[in-house]
Amino acid sequence: MSFIEISDLKRVYKMSKEVSVEALRGVSFEVQKGEFISVVGSSGSGKSTLLNILGGLDFEYTGEISIDGKNIKEYNPNFYRRNIVGTIFQQFYLIPSLSVEENILLPLKFVKNRNIDVNERLESLLEMVDLKNRRKHFPKELSGGQAQRVAIARALIDNPKVVLADEPTGNLDSKTGESIIRLLKELNKTESVIVILVTHDKNISAKTDRVITLVDGKNV
Ligand SMILES: Nc1ncnc2c1ncn2[C@@H]1O[C@H](COP(=O)(O)OP(=O)(O)O)[C@@H](O)[C@H]1O
Numbered sequence: 413m414s415f416i417e418i419s420d421l422k423r424v425y426k427m428s429k430e431v432s433v434e435a436l437r438g439v440s441f442e443v444q445k446g447e448f449i450s451v452v453g454s455s456g457s458g459k460s461t462l463l464n465i466l467g468g469l470d471f472e473y474t475g476e477i478s479i480d481g482k483n484i485k486e487y488n489p490n491f492y493r494r495n496i497v498g499t500i501f502q503q504f505y506l507i508p509s510l511s512v513e514e515n516i517l518l519p520l521k522f523v524k525n526r527n528i529d530v531n532e533r534l535e536s537l538l539e540m541v542d543l544k545n546r547r548k549h550f551p552k553e554l555s556g557g558q559a560q561r562v563a564i565a566r567a568l569i570d571n572p573k574v575v576l577a578d579e580p581t582g583n584l585d586s587k588t589g590e591s592i593i594r595l596l597k598e599l600n601k602t603e604s605v606i607v608i609l610v611t612h613d614k615n616i617s618a619k620t621d622r623v624i625t626l627v628d629g630k631n632v
Pocket residue numbers: 425433434435453454455456457458459460461462
């Protein structure tokens with residue numbers, strides 16, 4: 413059994429009684445433990461729709477997704493979004509009024525009875541994303557690359573099994589973007605997380621283990 417199994421995934425956005433958009437029209441693929449894969453396709457091909465569903469942000473789909481042998485609809489949604497997947501976005505979505513370390517720790521605010529040593533995890537993540545000397549900084553005091561590294565650390569704080577990245581280099585210059593991809597690749601190995609990277613950049617997808625191509629809401 414594969415760690416992630418997606419079968420015949422469909423998503424229709426109903427705009428009104430008459431108008432609807434078929435964003436996903438039957439996507440099926442599997443991902444193995446340890447893989448770093450990319451999802452490519454032109455704008456509007458359904459990449460973000462797919463990632464939002466995998467991220468547990470959208471349940472209005474048909475078809476089936478199982479992760480670690482369990483249908484994702486059967487997980488507690490909060491548990492799923494913390495401990496199964498961690499998501500990063502093009503826009504970083506850091507909280508402006510919180511420092512780097514507060515942003516990283518934010519997902520834990522809502523968790524009782526933590527069983528990981530939070531301080532230890534924070535230190536090792538700051539080290540991994542090379543932000544030890546920026547821990548008290550606020551988002552507006554960071555470069556784009558640093559901001560995305562904070563978002564990566566935040567996504568990893570609760571040891572998820574899968575990192576979902578929706579165009580994480582879209583707001584970065586190409587050199588900084590490459591360093592983010594290198595970091596994700598390193599984390600894929602050291603943290604043994606699956607990484608699913610959405611991009612429309614062929615140079616970036618070429619650096620991943622395997623490429624899933626979406627065309628009009630289907631993988632080809
Ligand atoms: N919330 C939404 N409501 C209606 N239509 C949407 C919504 N989100 C995306 N779409 C439509 O679904 C299709 C796929 O969009 P999206 O998944 O964002 O593609 P991509 O990320 O590949 O650019 C597009 O035609 C888009 O206009």
